[in-house]
Structure formats: C-alpha cells, structure tokens
Amino acid sequence: MYGYYGYPLYDWRLNPPMTWSPSKVMLDRQLRALWEQHVYWTRLTVNSIIERLPDESVTTARLLRNAADFGAALEPIYGPAIAAAFAELLRGHLTIAAELVKALLAGNTAAAEDAQKRWYENADDIALFLSRINPYWSQAEWQKMMHEHLRLLTSEVSTKLMKNYEENVALGDQIEAQALEMADMMTTGIIQQFPARFNL
Template sequence: MKRRFLLVTLLVAMVLSLSFMPLGAHATAGKEPGTAMCMTPAKMKLKQDMRKLWVDHVGWTRSYIISAIAGLEDQKDVLDRLLKNQQDIGDAVKPFYGDAAGNKLAELLREHIQLAGGVVDAAKAGNQADLAKFNKEWFRNADDIAKFLSAANPNWSEKEQRDMLYAHLQFVTDQATARLKKDWKADILAYDKGEDHMMMYADMLSDGIIKQFPDKFK
C-alpha cells in the first residue's frame, strides 16, 4: 500500500511539473541544445522593418485603389507615396545585395504598381481588351520579380516567390472588383486577407536574408 501511495504521489508531481513548465520549455523539450531559433535584436529589427515596408505596400495600394476608382483629388499624391514605398523596399535590401540590386528591385516594384494602375483603370472603364493586356503584363512582372529574387538568395525558391506574388495580385484584384461593385464587406475582407498574406511574405524574405547572412545577425 505504501509503495502504491508513493507511486501515485510521484505521478502527481510529474503532472504538476509539466503543467507549470513555461511554454517555451514545452516547445523545446526533447530537442538538442541550441536548436531553438535565437531571436537576436538584429533579427527582430529586420523582421519589423520588412513587415512595416510590405504592410505600407498593401496599405498605400489600397489607398490608391480607393482614390482611382472614386476619382479623388489626392490620386496623384497617393500614387507618389506608393511609388516611394517601392524605392524604400529596394533600399532596404541594399545592405545585403548592393545598390544595383536594390535599385533593380525598386524598378521592378514600380512597374508592378504602374501595371496595377492600368488594371484598375481598365476595369473602371469596362475596357476588357486593356484589362486583359495589363493583367497579362502584371503577372509577367510578378514572374520577373520572382526570378530576380530567387537568383539573389538560394533560400527564396522561384516557385514560392511566384506563388506568393500571384496571391498578392489576386487580393488586390479582389479589392478593386469589390469596390467597383460597391461590395464594401468583400473589399474589407480582401484587404484584411491581403495584409495578413503580405506579413507572411515579409517574414519569408527576412528569414531568407537571415539564413544567407547569419554573421550579420549574431
């Protein structure tokens, strides 16, 4: 009876110890020391900066769609701010890939925005021929961006880049289509999904840079 009592007491103690174990300890239990990702200040800053840039990208894209479809007076100023964001993204990768590569990325992203404007204008006008033309070029530009990025970093596969960029184009299309139909709930839903998607994309880029240049993030 005494042995049974001791065994029960031991089991209860083990359960209680696991219950009060910190969440991080549960996540790393059974793993070799050092296998958990160490989030250094440098890594955190890159992730935060990259997320800010790409959330700005979808945010100012949305502002432009609203201005363009409604014909608001701020359309040009919003477009200028959106185009600045593309240069900001290019500038953000210059410390890792150099000025020429950063400027090339900014150039490809500016083309992405200009083609998006063509898609929105054609959809607003109901010009199906122009819509098809700009849409085809828009996806071709996404292919160019995916190819450029995958060549710069072996951790960014061309297919994954292309899939993420295509999804972004679809969320932008969904927003524009919903606004043209005055379906405000669908417009808001498409933006929310697109923002979440873009934060995942920003993290994909940050993780790839950290893996490629580990010495910069110790």
C-alpha cells in the same frame, strides 16, 4: 529540391530561426512595415482612382515611394545594383496595378487584359529575380506568393467597383495577412543567407 544556383531549398515555414537577435528583429520589423505600407497605399490608391478623389496623384506618388523604400532597405545587404533592380521591378508591379484599375474603371476590357497579363509576367520576373539573389528563396514559392497577392488585389478592386463593401473590407484583412507572410519569408531568407550579419 534545389534552387536556381543548385543550393538546397530552405523551407522557411518548417525551419524558422530559433533565436532572434535585436538585428533580426529590426530586419523583420522593417520588412513587415514595408509590406504593410505596400498593401495599405495600394488600397488607398485604388480607392482614390475609383472614387476619382482629388488626392489620387499624391497618394499614387506615396505608393510608388514604396518601391524606392524597398530598394533602400535591401541596398546595405545586396548592394546598389541589386537593390535598384528590385526597386524597378516593384515599381513596375505598382504602376501596372494602377493601369489595371483605370482600365477596369473605364470598362476597357482589352487594356485590362493586357495589364493583367503584364502584371503576372512582372510577378514571375520578381520571383525569378529573388531566387537568383538568395539561395534560400524559392522561385516557385515566391511565384506562388506573388500570384496569390495579385489574385487578392484583383478581388479587392472588383469588390470596390461593385460596391460590395463588406467583402472588400474582409479582403483587406486577407491581403494584410498574406503580405506579412511575404515579409517573414523575405526576412528568414536574408537571415539564412547572411547569418553572421544578424548575430547581434
């Protein structure tokens, strides 16, 4: 099986790095923190929108900072142009999510369906983009992971709207675990692509 540029795909689950240098650990910690912040601030923003809390604007602003923080993390590795492009795609993912929540809260089915459609298109764009910049990142695998991420977030929003709090909290645990899988997949691909950079 081959990736976008014809490189053989690397199965990060079957072939994890065997040794962890301090630089590898630092990268993994950084990406895990960013993905955890991604889902943490998404959850808080969803809650603020649905409950019409006064912190909605500042909470949303902090959520959107996650896209810029991802860009800053990737810039030393991939350069400013690629980092900025990824940050823009991720910002789109976050802003569409907020649109979707507001449409669902208002009972605007047409707007919700439009946002959902654009949300999945954005997820597919992210998967394609990542597969193009790293031969060890599979477009199909990233698409699968991103679609699962959206499915879980949609369920989180739905259970919050329905006031099914126990299921909502349980979904939060699933979302965090799945986000950490994406972080590890991202870390492993970068290490495989730039092994010399992470020897120390």
